[in-house]
Amino acid sequence: MSGQRQATGPIPSPHPPGEIDGSGEMRAEVTRHRDESVPVRPAALAVYLMCGPETPALAEAAVEGGANLVELGFPFSDPLADGPVIRRAAERALSQGMRTAACLECLAETRARLPQTPLVPMTYASLLEAHGWERFADDAQAAGATSLIVADLPAGERPGLRRVQLVAPTSTDERIRLAAQETDGWLYLVTLTGTTGARDALSPALAGLVDRARATTGLPLYAGFGISTPEHARAAAALADGIVVGSRAVEVAEDGPAALAEYVRSLRDALDAA
Amino acid sequence: MQLTYGEYGGRFVPETLIPALDELEAGWHEARDDPAYHEELEQLGRTYAGRPTPLTLVERFAPGKRLYLKREDLLHTGAHKLNNALGQALLAVRLGKQRIVAETGAGQHGVAAATVCARFGLDCVVYMGSEDMRRQRPNLERMALLGAEVRPVEFGTRTLKEATSEAIRDWITNVEDTHYLIGSCVGPAPYPEIVGALQAVIGREARAQIFEAEGRLPEVALACVGGGSNAIGLFSGFVDDLDVRLVGVEAGGAASLGSGRPAVLHGSRSSVLADEDGQVLDAESISAGLDYPGVGPEHAFLRDSGRAQYVGTSDEEALAAFRRLTRTEGILPALEPAHALARVAELDEELVLVCLSGRGDKDLAEVVDR
Numbered sequence: 018m019s020g021q022r023q024a025t026g027p028i029p030s031p032h033p034p035g036e037i038d039g040s041g042e043m044r045a046e047v048t049r050h051r052d053e054s055v056p057v058r059p060a061a062l063a064v065y066l067m068c069g070p071e072t073p074a075l076a077e078a079a080v081e082g083g084a085n086l087v088e089l090g091f092p093f094s095d096p097l098a099d100g101p102v103i104r105r106a107a108e109r110a111l112s113q114g115m116r117t118a119a120c121l122e123c124l125a126e127t128r129a130r131l132p133q134t135p136l137v138p139m140t141y142a143s144l145l146e147a148h149g150w151e152r153f154a155d156d157a158q159a160a161g162a163t164s165l166i167v168a169d170l171p172a173g174e175r176p177g178l179r180r181v182q183l184v185a186p187t188s189t190d191e192r193i194r195l196a197a198q199e200t201d202g203w204l205y206l207v208t209l210t211g212t213t214g215a216r217d218a219l220s221p222a223l224a225g226l227v228d229r230a231r232a233t234t235g236l237p238l239y240a241g242f243g244i245s246t247p248e249h250a251r252a253a254a255a256l257a258d259g260i261v262v263g264s265r266a267v268e269v270a271e272d273g274p275a276a277l278a279e280y281v282r283s284l285r286d287a288l289d290a291a
Numbered sequence: 292m293q294l295t296y297g298e299y300g301g302r303f304v305p306e307t308l309i310p311a312l313d314e315l316e317a318g319w320h321e322a323r324d325d326p327a328y329h330e331e332l333e334q335l336g337r338t339y340a341g342r343p344t345p346l347t348l349v350e351r352f353a354p355g356k357r358l359y360l361k362r363e364d365l366l367h368t369g370a371h372k373l374n375n376a377l378g379q380a381l382l383a384v385r386l387g388k389q390r391i392v393a394e395t396g397a398g399q400h401g402v403a404a405a406t407v408c409a410r411f412g413l414d415c416v417v418y419m420g421s422e423d424m425r426r427q428r429p430n431l432e433r434m435a436l437l438g439a440e441v442r443p444v445e446f447g448t449r450t451l452k453e454a455t456s457e458a459i460r461d462w463i464t465n466v467e468d469t470h471y472l473i474g475s476c477v478g479p480a481p482y483p484e485i486v487g488a489l490q491a492v493i494g495r496e497a498r499a500q501i502f503e504a505e506g507r508l509p510e511v512a513l514a515c516v517g518g519g520s521n522a523i524g525l526f527s528g529f530v531d532d533l534d535v536r537l538v539g540v541e542a543g544g545a546a547s548l549g550s551g552r553p554a555v556l557h558g559s560r561s562s563v564l565a566d567e568d569g570q571v572l573d574a575e576s577i578s579a580g581l582d583y584p585g586v587g588p589e590h591a592f593l594r595d596s597g598r599a600q601y602v603g604t605s606d607e608e609a610l611a612a613f614r615r616l617t618r619t620e621g622i623l624p625a626l627e628p629a630h631a632l633a634r635v636a637e638l639d640e641e642l643v644l645v646c647l648s649g650r651g652d653k654d655l656a657e658v659v660d661r
Contacts, residue, residue, distance in 0.1 A: 143555040147569030185307040
C-alpha cells in the first residue's frame with residue numbers, strides 16, 4: 018500500500034479505541050479508575066462514512082466538525098445489520114468499484130489526512146473470509162486502522178481478531194460480559210432491536226442496556242443505531258460515554274464536506290452542552 | 292468459529308439475533324427429544340398434508356430404466372416445503388411466538404408458511420422479490436388468499452437472495468415476538484439442522500418404499516438443489532448406504548456448489564457464488580426456486596467429503612424435461628425438479644430415484660412464454 022502513514026502521537030479522543038504501540042501491536046487503551054456510574058465528559062462522537070472516492074475529504078470535514086473517531090464502511094453486497102440508507106450507500110460504493118483493495122486505499126488516504134484520529138473499518142465477515150482473516154486485520158492496520166468492527170461476527174467467535182464488539186438490548190448479561198472481555202477499548206451499544214437507520218426518537222431500550230453494561234464493565238460505552246439529531250445526541254450522552262452516527266451522516270455526506278462538517282458540529286455542540 | 296458441518300455452517304449474524312438463536316436451539320432440542328412433538332407432526336402429516344406421498348414408476352419418461360419419483364408434488368400445497376413449515380410452526384407455537392416471517396423465491400415456501408399460519412392462527416409476513424412476484428403470480432395470489440401479507444423487495448436482484456436478507460432484517464427488528472420460518476437448509480445454526488431434520492421424512496419414506504417395490508435400494512438418488520432442502524431430505528435417507536450414489540442438480544447459472552467459493556451469506560459459511568472479495572454474485576435461472584447464489588452448508592460438506600456429487604442443468608434442458616414428463620406421464624413437474632429429471636437419461640445406473648419436489652402449476656406462464 019503506497020502513501021500510507023502510521024498513526025503517531027497521542028490520539029486526542031476522550032477514550033481511544035486502541036492505538037498502535039511501539040511493537041506495532043494493536044492494544045486496547047482502557048479507561049480505568051474513574052467513577053463508572055456517570056458518563057465520561059466530553060462525550061465522544063463517532064461518525065460512520067461509507068468508503069468512496071470522496072471519503073477522505075469527508076472524514077476530514079467530520080473531524081473538523083468535532084468527530085473524535087471515524088468508522089469507514091467497507092461495503093458488502095448483503096449487509097444484514099443495515100437499513101435502507103447504508104444498504105443503498107453500499108450498493109453505490111460497490112458499483113463505483115469500492116472492493117477491499119480500494120477500501121484499504123481509501124483508509125490509507127484518510128489516515129494521511131487525519132494522522133491522529135482513530136479510524137475503524139466496519140464491515141461484514143464475508144470480506145474477511147475472502148481476503149484472509151489475519152491478512153485483512155494486518156492490511157487494515159498497515160493502512161491506518163486503529164481497530165475493526167465486523168457486524169456479523171458476534172462476540173465469542175474468532176476471539177483472536179481484535180475488534181470492537183457490539184451488544185444489543187437482547188444480549189444476556191453473560192453475553193455483555195463476554196463482549197466486554199473481548200472488545201477493543203470500548204463497547205458498541207446497539208440502542209434498539211433493529212437495523213441501522215434514523216428513528217424519530219432515541220430508543221427507550223438504551224437506558225436499561227447502559228445499566229446492565231455498567232454493572233459488568235468499566236469500559237467506555239458508545240451508543241449507536243437510530244441516533245441522528247442533536248436532541249438524540251444529547252439524550253444518549255446523558256447515559257453513554259459516546260455516540261455513533263451512521264445513516265444520517267451518510268445522507269448528509271452526499272451534500273459534500275461543508276454540509277457534513279456543519280451537521281457534525283451540531284451534534285458536537287449538543288454533546289458538549291450535555 | 293464453531294462450525295456445524297466441517298468447515299461450513301456457523302452463526303454469522305448481528306449480536307441482536309444470538310439470544311434468539313440460542314432460544315431456538317434450546318426449543319428445538321426439547322421438541323426433537325419430545326415424543327409428543329413427533330406424534331403431532333406425524334398426525335398432521337398424515338391427516339392434513341397427505342403423507343406418506345407415493346412413489347411412482349415412470350417407464351415412459353425413462354425407457355430402459357427403473358426410474359421412481361418421490362411424489363412431493365402431491366403433498367398439500369404442492370411441494371415438499373410444507374414438511375418444514377409444519378414442523379417449524381409447531382416449534383413457533385412451543386416458543387410462544389405469534390408472528391411468522393418468511394422469505395420466498397418460487398412462492399412455494401411462502402404458500403407453505405401462509406398455510407401453516409392459517410392453520411395455527413399465526414400472523415404471517417412473507418418477503419418476495421418483485422422479479423419473482425412477476426414470474427410466480429399464482430402463488431402470490433394464494434398467499435394473499437391465505438391471509439399472509441406479502442411484502443415486495445424492490446432492490447438488488449429482486450429475487451430470493453434479497454427476500455432472504457429482508458426477512459432476516461425483519462426478524463432482527465421484531466425478534467421478541469417473531470419466529471423466522473426459513474424455507475431451506477440455509478441460514479445460521481441451528482436452521483440448517485432443523486430444516487434438514489424436518490425434510491428427512493422424504494428420504495425415510497422413499498427408502499422404505501423403493502425397497503418394498505424393488506427389494507433393493509436405488510443405485511442413485513437425485514434431487515434438485517437451490518438452497519437444497521428437498522435434496523438434503525432425500526439424501527438423509529441414504530447417506531449411510533454407501534452403495535447409493537447421491538447426486539444434487541443445480542441450475543447451470545446458479546451453481547453455488549459447482550462454481551462457488553467459500554463465503555458468508557445469510558448467516559452461515561458455505562459455498563457461494565461470490566467474487567474474490569467475498570461480494571455475493573447474482574444467480575441466473577429460469578427457476579425462481581433455484582435462483583439463489585448460496586446453498587445449505589451440509590451440501591458443501593457432502594461435496595467436499597465426496598459423499599455427494601453436484602452437477603448442473605441448463606434452463607433449456609430443464610424445460611425439455613418439464614415438457615417430456617408432462618407428455619409421457621401426465622405429471623406436470625415444477626421447473627426445479629425438472630432440473631434433476633434432465634440428468635436421468637445420461638446416467639449409467641438403471642435403478643434411479645428422483646425427488647419430484649413440487650408441481651408445476653406455478654410455472655405455466657414461464658413455460659408457455661418460451
